[in-house]
Amino acid sequence: MGKIRIVHYINQFFAGIGGEEMAHIKPEVREEKIGPGLALEAGFKGEAEIVATVICGDSYFGENMEEAKVEVLDLIKKYNPDLVIAGPAFNAGRYGVAAGGVAEAVQQELGIPAITGMYIENPGADMYKKSVYIVETKNSAAGMKDAVDKIVPLALKLVKGEEIGSPAEEHYHARGIRKNYFTDKRGSARAVDMLIKKLNNEPFETEFPMPDFDKVDPNPAVKDITKAKIAIVTSGGIVPHGNPDHIESSSAQRYGKYDIEGVMDLVEGEWETAHGGHDPIYANQDADRVIPVDVLRDLEKEGKIGSLHRYFYSTVGNGTAVSNSKKFAEEFSKELVADGVNAVILTST
Amino acid sequence: MVKEIERAGIPVVHMCTVVPISLTVGANRIVPTIAIPHPLGNPALDPKEEKALRRKLVERALEALTTEVSEQTVFDVK
Numbered sequence: 006m007g008k009i010r011i012v013h014y015i016n017q018f019f020a021g022i023g024g025e026e027m028a029h030i031k032p033e034v035r036e037e038k039i040g041p042g043l044a045l046e047a048g049f050k051g052e053a054e055i056v057a058t059v060i061c062g063d064s065y066f067g068e069n070m071e072e073a074k075v076e077v078l079d080l081i082k083k084y085n086p087d088l089v090i091a092g093p094a095f096n097a098g099r100y101g102v103a104a105g106g107v108a109e110a111v112q113q114e115l116g117i118p119a120i121t122g123m124y125i126e127n128p129g130a131d132m133y134k135k136s137v138y139i140v141e142t143k144n145s146a147a148g149m150k151d152a153v154d155k156i157v158p159l160a161l162k163l164v165k166g167e168e169i170g171s172p173a174e175e176h177y178h179a180r181g182i183r184k185n186y187f188t189d190k191r192g193s194a195r196a197v198d199m200l201i202k203k204l205n206n207e208p209f210e211t212e213f214p215m216p217d218f219d220k221v222d223p224n225p226a227v228k229d230i231t232k233a234k235i236a237i238v239t240s241g242g243i244v245p246h247g248n249p250d251h252i253e254s255s256s257a258q259r260y261g262k263y264d265i266e267g268v269m270d271l272v273e274g275e276w277e278t279a280h281g282g283h284d285p286i287y288a289n290q291d292a293d294r295v296i297p298v299d300v301l302r303d304l305e306k307e308g309k310i311g312s313l314h315r316y317f318y319s320t321v322g323n324g325t326a327v328s329n330s331k332k333f334a335e336e337f338s339k340e341l342v343a344d345g346v347n348a349v350i351l352t353s354t
Numbered sequence: 355m356v357k358e359i360e361r362a363g364i365p366v367v368h369m370c371t372v373v374p375i376s377l378t379v380g381a382n383r384i385v386p387t388i389a390i391p392h393p394l395g396n397p398a399l400d401p402k403e404e405k406a407l408r409r410k411l412v413e414r415a416l417e418a419l420t421t422e423v424s425e426q427t428v429f430d431v432k
Binding site for chain 1: 394
């Protein structure tokens with residue numbers, strides 16, 4: 006077999022086209038290796054080459070998933086690749102969703118092996134880990150070398166149809182697949198070994214991890230919306246001008262609570278976004294595009310809702326750790342309950 | 355965040371553009387919106403039309419909040 010032919014999928018940022026202001030670009034192809042493709046190809050040490058790179062803006066993909074997938078697949082299949090690598094996307098949420106979506110579609114519709122890489126908290130990992138191999142990466146592009154070192158050996162096995170080891174051995178996100186194999190110790194002995202380790206506070210690996218079923222059942226509907234006090238919460242990073250609480254533009258460590266008593270409309274120059282994960286221009290021009298204060302005030306006046314809660318809560322959902330956003334919301338939800346809020350509108354960008 | 359608000363006992367509607375992410379994070383009432391950088395607006399419209407669009411989306415969110423659901427439900431805007 007000659008060199009393995011790879012088509013590489015990346016976003017506008019890694020292609021060097023631009024940041025968020027270019028996230029709307031449609032899929033395009035270049036017959037060369039670009040950005041992370043250089044490190045990837047080098048990792049294959051001559052066994053494979055990147056024959057083309059398909060680039061798509063993350064917002065375009067996120068907002069037009071079905072069309073974008075078709076367009077990307079059309080570009081990819083022209084090159085008859087043996088393998089498609091998407092990303093790695095690290096902790097970039099939209100990029101992860103795109104990379105996972107592309108990898109899944111390539112496998113299902115083109116029948117070509119595909120692989121991607123993501124940080125464990127990337128929403129794309131949860132969405133696609135069952136259908137494609139997603140290598141576990143660090144949470145930022147600083148982990149590129151580590152990602153390449155994990156992607157290359159697994160990719161080679163996929164292309165060559167070799168047996169793939171366990172998630173721990175091959176460093177991919179567990180896919181929930183159980184495999185039978187022979188072992189020299191029977192189950193009862195392994196269980197006792199594990200128990201002894203547990204009693205001695207030593208590390209051990211379970212053979213049957215419990216799936217994470219953290220679902221919260223929906224609350225009953227609001228009975229009378231015309232009497233309800235409604236609060237706004239956002240991950241879109243809307244803050245008073247100047248971002249007084251210094252909410253981070255990514256990986257937020259804090260949230261803000263802002264008083265909107267008497268505010269009928271969020272005007273430019275008084276409100277803005279702290280979000281660093283998308284083009285801020287539209288939110289800075291008119292923050293009502295992210296949190297609909299103007300419309301809720303109208304509905305309040307018309308008696309269509311009881312009232313708009315005096316405070317809104319805001320953070321930046323951009324690579325922000327799940328543990329942080331959980332902690333923020335646990336805290337402010339207690340305040341919302343204490344303040345007699347009946348319903349929440351949560352907006353995300 | 356949506357899950358913690360729900361867990362605290364307050365019905366919550368998630369308005370966002372990338373619905374699959376919303377489903378993954380466990381939102382139960384979801385209203386799809388316009389675009390990632392401007393979920394509740396469209397800069398291509400004149401201000402009056404834009405506000406009318408925003409109102410339609412918010413009214414749909416209020417419908418979502420007043421509708422009983424037993425599982426994750428997407429309330430598309432017609």
